Amino acid sequence: MSAKTSPLAPASFPDMPPIAGVRLATGMTGLRYKGRDDLLWAEFVPGTVVAGCFTTTATRAAPVRWCETALAGGRARALVVNAGNANAFTGPTGARSVAAEVDAAAAVLDCAREEVFVASTGVIGVPMDPRPIADLLPQLSGRAGCDNAAWQAAARSIMTTDTFPKGSVATATVDGRTVTVAGFAKGSGMIAPNMATMLGFVFTDAAIGATLAQRLLARAVDRSFNAITVDGDTSTNDCVMMFATGAAGNRVLAEEDADGAAFAAALEAVLSDLARQVVRDGEGATKFVTLTITGAENDAAARRIGLTVANSPLVKTAIAGSDANWGRIVAALGRSGERVAEDRLRIHIGGVLVAENGAVHPDYDEKVHVADYMKGEEIEIAVDVGIGEGVATVWTCDLTHGYIEINADYRS
Amino acid sequence: MSAKTSPLAPASFPDMPPIAGVRLATGMTGLRYKGRDDLLWAEFVPGTVVAGCFTTTATRAAPVRWCETALAGGRARALVVNAGNANAFTGPTGARSVAAEVDAAAAVLDCAREEVFVASTGVIGVPMDPRPIADLLPQLSGRAGCDNAAWQAAARSIMTTDTFPKGSVATATVDGRTVTVAGFAKGSGMIAPNMATMLGFVFTDAAIGATLAQRLLARAVDRSFNAITVDGDTSTNDCVMMFATGAAGNRVLAEEDADGAAFAAALEAVLSDLARQVVRDGEGATKFVTLTITGAENDAAARRIGLTVANSPLVKTAIAGSDANWGRIVAALGRSGERVAEDRLRIHIGGVLVAENGAVHPDYDEKVHVADYMKGEEIEIAVDVGIGEGVATVWTCDLTHGYIEINADYRS
Structure with missing residues (x-):
């Protein structure tokens, strides 16, 4: 970890409100880092819609391959993210590690395996022991929450060479109700279009169909994370995922009408802010x-x-x-x-x-x-x-x- | 200029023999550098065949545009190269500077303008005064030669951030005679495939047709200068040119028979050696x-x-x-x-x-x-x-x- 915060860092982490239907917790696996949380757990109410964009590299990491498959179901109950080991170029061992994480999370929530999403960031090519991760999940679920401290801890837990946690929030009026889009991201080097060593997660209480969610996420990623570069190096593990709980109770967004556009604008504002924060934390950046x-x-x-x-x-x-x-x-x-x-x-x-x-x-x-x-x-x-x-x-x-x-x- | 020679530099500049029909001289224009030669003059016997490969960038410098046009004639009498000013992104002024250089060289040798080739390397976007160059040409022609000192002075005169002069030589047996291929190059940063801030010039006494010369040069460049990179930055001024005087008196090479292949191998050996020397002088390189x-x-x-x-x-x-x-x-x-x-x-x-x-x-x-x-x-x-x-x-x-x-x- 870098000792010094980037000179381009924002003054502070933003105030992030709770998102109904989302609960977060972080823990310490000890897999690589000592004395800091390196594991993120997020759980969602049943029926939460998921969308995702993933690295285009030919050498995609095991967790990315799992998420691409699971995304077909369009529903999510849990997200597990670890920092320190990318579980990339780890062969069949890597797929087994992912399966163990997914099994453990599905057991905690008694949900389908395809409703569990995983992401990893860190060193490439080192087999990852899934047990310290799996063992922590029940206790993380037991104490998960969504206050500002939980957001900030979540954003910190996924950092690698990052020098500050990156969060952003925006709201939109949809069907006469206020919906919130909140997210966090990590990334500092190996940052290039078509993602980067970049993980981004956004959460919303909006009700939105899976097809529209995917389309709006892809477009917003294109104008944000795919428009930044630190060093031109795309990573094996990049992903941006969106989880929409629907708890705001709006009529389900399904097309790009005025409500859809309002939501899309809030989503793009959050992703663009996060992407620019990643550049501000570019390794060695002074401008x-x-x-x-x-x-x-x-x-x-x-x-x-x-x-x-x-x-x-x-x-x-x-x-x-x-x-x-x-x-x-x-x-x-x-x-x-x-x-x-x-x-x-x-x-x-x-x-x-x-x-x-x-x-x-x-x-x-x-x-x-x-x-x-x-x-x-x-x-x-x-x-x-x-x-x-x-x-x-x-x-x-x-x-x-x-x-x-x-x-x-x-x-x- | 860098004070320190690259740790990867070869032990010494090679022994370079004269090429019949080629004469070289260098001079000091004072355009940018002080106390060093920054101008190269090369003159060739009538009938010398020329081939060239140029940067593929959309922002090609004025001298590159001239050479691309002049190349259609297939014959060369003179080459003028200056270091310190690239004469790139200089608008109509840049084309006028080239015309003045070409006029001056054509007057010295009483040859066609299309038989004069020019190259520039250095700072981009600064208008280049051609007078100090034009004024020097008559005296350079008067004292041009082709001994080892002339080769080394030529290789030095075109350097910018280079820390050592780069030369290479090879021979081939063609039609029962020994022909020689000798050349030099400059380049250190802004080095990438499709050339680079890279100038390379090779000279041979072989007799070769213009069509075959162009084909063999393009292939050898592809396997040498287009297979190196320092920083991925292609330049506005890259070129590799070959000048074949025919003074060896061999039957003119016109196809890829055994003689053609022998010549091609010597040419590729020289270009490959020069290209690798450019990497060895990569800005800041230690490996x-x-x-x-x-x-x-x-x-x-x-x-x-x-x-x-x-x-x-x-x-x-x-x-x-x-x-x-x-x-x-x-x-x-x-x-x-x-x-x-x-x-x-x-x-x-x-x-x-x-x-x-x-x-x-x-x-x-x-x-x-x-x-x-x-x-x-x-x-x-x-x-x-x-x-x-x-x-x-x-x-x-x-x-x-x-x-x-x-x-x-x-x-x-």
């Missing part, structure tokens, strides 16, 4: 970078261009050095594989027009216009690539000595 | 990594898998830390987009079987088997992905504090 691409062939092209720039080690090190090195931005843009009109490129840094029409702006003076700005912690870069109407925003951080320190030593 | 992928769907898939692993910041930082963190290799493999059979994956590090069949090998003991090996400067990693017969070798280096130091400060 938070918002990169807006406009003028691309379409939105997907804009995002690919943005992520190419955001993943460029040369762009990221320039930002670390408070250097407004827009030449490196131009170089990165060019290799995205997407169409770019060099003679119509426009680049703004911190709102200052730096380059247009394929060359530096004649009035631009780096020392006068952006040198002080680049020393700040929040950097905004906007690029218009002069082709079409595609737009995307991606978020990233700088690449510093801190990243090297963390990753040349930390085994996980 | 040279050879990554061999077997069992992929095809050779192209194998190379994409290899480059995904080679570009992973987590793999590169683990190697920097002498950490045999094969879990990160598994994670990187999975996100290459190519087919991978996780349950048949085999990973060797330094010849030791670390993992197979989707899990760590039961007899593997990191401390006993690879801990000492990982502390060395030459790291070999072999991965079989269990799908087919595709094979590729890629070369990379580790990611260290040195890379951050160079790139968070150096503006270029």
Whole structure:
């Protein structure tokens, strides 16, 4: 664990209200970490709807493979998450460990195995002993709750190299009632689109059908967790899951009408906030970078261009050095594989027009216009690539000595 | 310029023989660097055949655009290369600078403008004054030569963040005669497949047709410069050019018969050596990594898998830390987009079987088997992905504090 909290961390963990039908508890397995909770238990009222998005990597971890299968049922009663061992690249042993966790949780709640979801994060390739996890579940269920302390403990229990717990909450008015969406996430390195070593869990009291839940979650993930990058490294264990208890008693959301849109907006607000907190906790990060691409062939092209720039080690090190090195931005843009009109490129840094029409702006003076700005912690870069109407925003951080320190030593 | 030579540098610059029909000279423009040669002039006998491979980026520099056009003629009399200013993203000014260089060179040799090739490397986005370059050309032509000192001065004159000059030479027997292939290259950061901030120039006395020259050069580049990566950042200015004077007097090579194959082997040997020297000079590199992928769907898939692993910041930082963190290799493999059979994956590090069949090998003991090996400067990693017969070798280096130091400060 890092000793020092990221300089980009929010001032405090948010106030998180209870979600009716959700109970949380954390415990200490001792599997890897000592003296801290490393196990999360969440249980849900019967009938809770589940949706999930998972890493696209070909080397998916055993818990991910289980969840992808269980998701077909569309219902959840329990979630078990451990930190310290990813249970990835563990062969048949890994699947057996997952089965043991699932059996234990199903026994506690007397529910179907397919209603139990599991996630793991930590070191890859080390067989995971499921017994310390299974043994803890009955007592965790006995003392589970949903006050603010429970939320914060939950967010902390799943951390690995994270330096602060990440939570977010939003509400929406649906069918005349207020519904709440609350969630937490972990992630700090191996962060890239198509998830990351990134776990995110959101909980809502809204009543929503499984099909719509999946569609809205996938879209919100696309605009949040799939629009961030720390180091371009996708993980074996990424997942974002949503659990909807229906306890708010609204008419079940089943389509994208006004109520569906209101709920979707709250969901996206929570996921986007969590995703940006993950970037703020990027390993070694000292600057938070918002990169807006406009003028691309379409939105997907804009995002690919943005992520190419955001993943460029040369762009990221320039930002670390408070250097407004827009030449490196131009170089990165060019290799995205997407169409770019060099003679119509426009680049703004911190709102200052730096380059247009394929060359530096004649009035631009780096020392006068952006040198002080680049020393700040929040950097905004906007690029218009002069082709079409595609737009995307991606978020990233700088690449510093801190990243090297963390990753040349930390085994996980 | 870096003060310290890379620890991975070869012991010395090779002995390079003269190539009949080639004359080289270097000079000092003072455009950016002080107290060192930063301009290369090469002139060739009439009838010299030229071939070239250029960066695929959408933001290609002005000199690259010129060369792509001039290449259609297939003949070269002169090459002009400057270091310190890339003449990239310089708009119409950039094209005018190139035209002035070309005019000056054509006047010196009284040749066609299309027989003059130019290349630039250095800072992006700063307009380049061509006068100091043009003014030097007559005197450089007057004192050009091709002894070993001239080769070494040429290789030095094009360096930017390079810490050592890179040269290589090979011979082949063609039509009963010995022909020589000699070349030099620069490159250290912004190195990625599809070239890099990488300039490579090879010279031969072989007589070869323009069509075959282009085909053989493209193939050799594919197996050398397109199989290396330092940081995944492709540049605006990459190029590899070959100049064949025909002075050896062999029957003109026009097809891939035994003579053609002998020449191709020499060419590939030189380019492969130069490409690996570029990796050895990777910014901040302390370890040279050879990554061999077997069992992929095809050779192209194998190379994409290899480059995904080679570009992973987590793999590169683990190697920097002498950490045999094969879990990160598994994670990187999975996100290459190519087919991978996780349950048949085999990973060797330094010849030791670390993992197979989707899990760590039961007899593997990191401390006993690879801990000492990982502390060395030459790291070999072999991965079989269990799908087919595709094979590729890629070369990379580790990611260290040195890379951050160079790139968070150096503006270029």
